[in-house]
Amino acid sequence: MIGLRASVAAFLRLFAVQAAWNHRTMIGSGFAFALAPILRRVHADPERLREALARHVGPFNAHPYLAGLAVGAVGRMEAEGADPAAVERFKAAVRGPLGGLGDQLIWARALPATALVAGGIGLSLERPLAGVLLFLIPYNVIHLGLRMGAFRAGLQSGSLVAPRIRRMSLGGWTSRLRIPVALGVGLVLGGLVLLVRPAGPSPATLWGLGVVAAFAFGAQVGAKVWRPLVGTLVLAVFLISVVGRVT
């Protein structure tokens, strides 16, 4: 009913779903922008197409990789002639879960896991390009798999997509990805200890212990340390430069 061409066009537009991100509608207009090829297929009359699109420009938010699930499902509902009020209720129901699940799975787990494991391996083996490829390839396998899986699930299930979301077990993956994050943190921590090696055995050991102690401090205080940490680092580097000038 929707057709391959319109589906592919909508899927490709999803890569720009956040292009017009703003505080008033968030990805609302991006949602309508991605949905447009499907609506164009459903509504041949230009005025009806404009009206249908206009119903989707309001506020909406979701993780960009999972937004396709809502676009696909709404596209199918529109193609089946669903009541606009039911479509709105569906969008309101999915925006919270699609945002929260995606943020936890991708930003808090998949990204640190792939970046740190790859970075740690690259640092230990002194292979920078291998480190970058080891990050980009697994990350984008997850990224593209999630984008395609979400869009397909939405298109196939329409408003009945909830069981499909449950079967994707995103919460389970979020939990399982803690293991590679922990491995990556360990690898990079070891790499940071190795970075101070040129000092020779004794001072290097002291710096290494300092690095581990700094890690323990960070683990104790958490993300609230971020701004003071950045400020301290900037100040420390400037002070060291000033000392070099003066002495």
Added chain:
Amino acid sequence: MAGLSLAAVGGLSALGGLLALDQVSLGQTMISRPLVVATLTGFLLGRPWDGFVLGLLLECLYLPLVYIGGARVPDAAPATLAATAAAVEIGGAPGLAMGLVAGLILGELGASSVGLLRRWAGQRVPCDPSQLKSPAQLTRVHASIAGVDFARGTLLTALGLGLVPVWVWIARDWPLAPAPTLGVLSLGAAVGLGSLWQGVRGRGDLLWVLGSGLFAALWVGLR
């Protein structure tokens, strides 16, 4: 910048603009992450290892920040590109120190410019059904906002590259040897890594995984 021609500065600035698009507007394939941008820039300027180390240090500081909705987060890609150029120009451990500082400061400047872009985008997009005149309007609005984002990233990168001589001047009489310089940077990165760990560790059941990673890195690195 002494070591780069105008054409190279222009090319790197345009690259910074493209990488800035990947952060939010287009793709989000993570080619805009500091680890990738710094290594790529280091590779283009002949020092991939320096770029990689700088990128990883910045990752340790940026990864604890979760990119949710309208959260104000550093604009990493243009900042990292310019910071890596500074690090390569200065060279060695002082270059990494100055590169890290340049990256953090430019990242904050970039975050402010992203805030302005979001406010401007909020005035451009149709917010209710009556404001959408035609389907083409959506395409035009998206293209224009992405275009401004590209220009923003390009200008920010050019500004960062223009500041490279300043970083070189500040680092001219750097007093510390390489090991303590790297030690100071590693301490900062380790605090960032620790704050990321706080959100992952749970009840301490993953400590053995962390320990395995630590020993594997040390074993491979010390061989």
